[in-house]
Amino acid sequence: MLIAVDCDGTVDVSGGPVPLELLKKLSERHTLFIIGNPWLAQHLPGIVPDQVGGKSATLKRWKAERPKHDRYIVVDDMPHQYEQGWEGWEFFTPVQFVEAFG
Ligand SMILES: [Mg+2]
Numbered sequence: 001m002l003i004a005v006d007c008d009g010t011v012d013v014s015g016g017p018v019p020l021e022l023l024k025k026l027s028e029r030h031t032l033f034i035i036g037n038p039w040l041a042q043h044l045p046g047i048v049p050d051q052v053g054g055k056s057a058t059l060k061r062w063k064a065e066r067p068k069h070d071r072y073i074v075v076d077d078m079p080h081q082y083e084q085g086w087e088g089w090e091f092f093t094p095v096q097f098v099e100a101f102g
Contacts, residue, residue: 001030002069004059006076010094016077017094022102031069033062035076059086073097 005023010016023032035055055076063072072089075097092100 001071001073002033002062002066003030004033004035004062004072004074004089006035006055006074006078009077010075017098018075019098019102022098026101031066035059035074055081056086059089063088 003026005011005018006016008014008016011018011020011023013020026032035058059072059074073092074086074089075092075094077094079091079093
């Protein structure tokens with residue numbers, strides 16, 4: 001599973017509901033990318049800080065470069081940023097993500 005995580009308003013260290021500890025736990029078994037705020041990568045060993053262009057363009061590129069994952073998850077508090085370009089990704093709000101994976 002490839003999980004792309006927004007930071008601001010999404011992760012608890014930046015005002016959101018997703019515990020950083022949950023991301024650390026998930027990163028042991030899954031590929032985690034930070035989308036939107038690379039500084040969070042400093043708190044998550046093994047996480048991949050990588051963002052070029054807008055969020056939709058970034059997701060499109062990540063999926064194209066890493067086609068072998070069984071699921072592509074994106075979690076963000078602002079879903080309107082993903083109106084296009086993220087086909088094949090499953091969108092979760094931060095609360096939905098915690099309910100599903102916490
Ligand atoms: Mg955000």
